[in-house]
Amino acid sequence: MSTSPAAEVRGSDDPEYANNLRRATLASSVGSALEYYDFALYGLASALIFGQLFFPALGTGAGIAAGFATYAVGFFARPFGGIFFGVLGDKLGRKWVLMATIGLMGGASTLIGVLPTGEQIGIWAPILLVFLRVLQGLGAGAEQAGATTLMAEYAPVRRRGFFSALPFVGIMVGTVLASIVFYLLGLVDQQIVHDWLWRVPFLASILLIAVSVFIRYRLAESPTFVQLEKQEQEQHSPLKEVFTKSFGSVIRGIGLRMAENGGSALYQTLAISFITVYVGVESWVGPLAIAIGATLGVIILPLAGALSDRFGRMPVYRAGVIIQLVLAIPAWWLMSQGNVSVIIPVLALTYTLSINVMLGAQCATLPELFGNRHRYVGVAVSREFSAVLAGGIAPLIGASLLTATTGSWIPLAGYVLLLGAITLWATFVTPETRGRDLTLHGDALSDTAAQIAERPLATVGRS
Template sequence: MSSSNEVVVDRSQLRKVALSSLLGTVLEYYDFILYGTMAALVFGELFFPSSNSVVSTIAAFGTLAAGYAARPLGGIVFGHFGDRLGRKSMLIVTMVMMGGASFLIGLLPVYESIGVLAPVLLVILRVVQGLAIGGEWGGAALMVIEHAEPDRRGRWAGIMQLGSPIGFLLSTVVVMVISLLPDDSLHSWGWRVPFLISALLVLIGLYVRLSVVESPVFQDALEDNDTDEKAKTPLMKVLQRPRPLILACAAGIGPFALTALATSHIIAYTKEIGYGQSDVMRALVIIAVLSLITIPLFSALSDRVGRRGVALAGAIGAVVFAFPMYALVDTKSALWLTVSLLIAQVIQNLMYAPLAPLLSEMFGTESRYTGVSIGYQMASLIGAGFTPLIASSVLAATGVSSLPLSCIVLVTALISGLAVWSIAETRGRDLTAGFGEPASSAADRPAHDGGVRVE
């Protein structure tokens, strides 16, 4: 960095970076929600046929977990090269891999056509998808955070994180449309259409992503690093000081578990207790629209009151609402189902919205991609990857009771709440700290306005 620690912010480039990251996150969540929804609706029958529909659904959710298991590995691989070679190049690779895997899933023959090879190929493509997603979110978050002014990181990260509800909304609407098809059409070709559409999202995303410039924070750090420091791998640097990584992972478990239960698994659960599919899908669309408001709002709020305050409010809300949430769902009323999911979504957004700036401000520049990606993806693996599988298995073993589901919400929220409580406030930290140094507070530097100049 320059001696003055001054970072030049190009607003036009920042807007382009935010759009690029948004499109990548849209694709990520579109694929995530789409796969989870199809696992609940048709994948069990098409790829894992069984005389017991519950067993088929559990097997289908198992492939969902397989994709999540690959995410931390993707975080390590893309994090390593992202910290060594740059954020932009890795994000181009992850976008192509994500969209390509989804497109190929849409072309897969089913079990009836090629037997056991069908689920094997499905798992392979799901793993490829997981590897790519493992490097996507961390890189997208850093491109925005490292371009933005210190006092507006949450606001700009909120734009990127709109990809979650937009991807969710796109996926849900597409599934609602194809669900109108007769069962024969849905099972023969209709389920393929949403996966094939992902190719269009990739083309749009690549067009924007190729035009952005590399993170200025990364470029300056790359120039300033000495030879000895460059010889240390980003992963080793993260593991030498594991506390931030552990806390980053734990902080994300609660929101991921809640979103997995309230989006993917809720489809299977409500089907079991007698809800109509249209009522559930309508409720999911409504909560996605709500998130278009709450995510950027809560993310920007973290710039004012701190990351910890916003995330802790969500964790406390999840603890309090864990049992009322399913009590409302169990009324079998479409109205109370919608109310329950709306409240759950607000709580989830409180926990989720500050994650991008919070995690990004916990690591030094030269290991930030690795630390953020592994922490986030381990949280997604534990919180969301196994939750639908565990929930379905518990319900199959104990009968259709919501008590175990409420317990999952409660325990995971407590884990995240305790983790966030243990993290020192990160708002405004200096992202230009040297290789291996902890991020320092912006208040410790002499430059005005966080050392940022806007052009």
């Protein structure tokens, strides 16, 4: 079988393709920035202030756990959003679905900024918060899967790992923005923060929505989806096909995400709550450490993607898991000692080195695992079910462990080790996908030896 035109290495001498590639990168990156600004903002708020604002009668420990419970609700909603919008994305195209999801997610985040607190309307405050968190989760459930799929389908095949990682730089930008916001809030009189200032970061989401919609409106449809339409081969039951023909790919995708997504949630939310409430450092320390780590991630993410083009997806992914496993015990022990000058670099480096190396390799891996007719929903199901199993419940379980053990760091380190072990296993049972033709209808698990032999190998020269 010869390599299809959509899978060929496209050159920079094609101005139309180069312009569309730039637009796709920008559209995906801004959407990722909004998603992770909102999710990191919500996670930090859950760790630091939501317990007092929306669950004032529960006390400090139970209030934090309740805040993390609302955080988890968003992750439980994400698979439903991923499935619904993923099916639409495989039927109608990537562009318009991404327009809808960014509006839903960002609109819900903006409305959180106008919610009354528990002292103002009692039980209705957490009910409304959960409702908006569900809407936020529904939109986010398809947003990142769509951005991942769109960028992988646009990227030059020999540099797909690098280009697919670029939109995820938006994740780091969003995380940096949210962390800086809470760092600054930590420097302000906390009474002012609790009275009204906490609302401003959520209301600011509307600005990112406007920019994202404007950019995505001007974006051309994914070239592989256009080819699918021309051949009149759109899959009318993509969800059914994913669960009947791609179950093995979904399981591998979920396994790959456990350490990356779970570790990210633990370090971005629970670690901050741990060092603030149980270790006793000031509230600005954790957000500053995450902001530094996310800033470093702007470099590490695309570098890991480029390395996956050179050495393969699974070797780079495996390296990230091993880093997480090696650092787990010393990192949590060092954070428990309470030395701010140690906590900041330890949390920043542990978060960015392990999570972003895995994520850099993952960006191209998940779209390459699935066939063209059900790629969007396949990536969405893998990402979002793992988001529930790993990211959504990780802070809630961790907070419960902290309460049960009176703030011991040992169960938290053990939890990180468990997630890492699952993902390490997944890297050994997932096929290497580097250079795969994204116009193929079958998954990578069904590729023949001849198809694998035809794949372009390492990055060579210009793409």
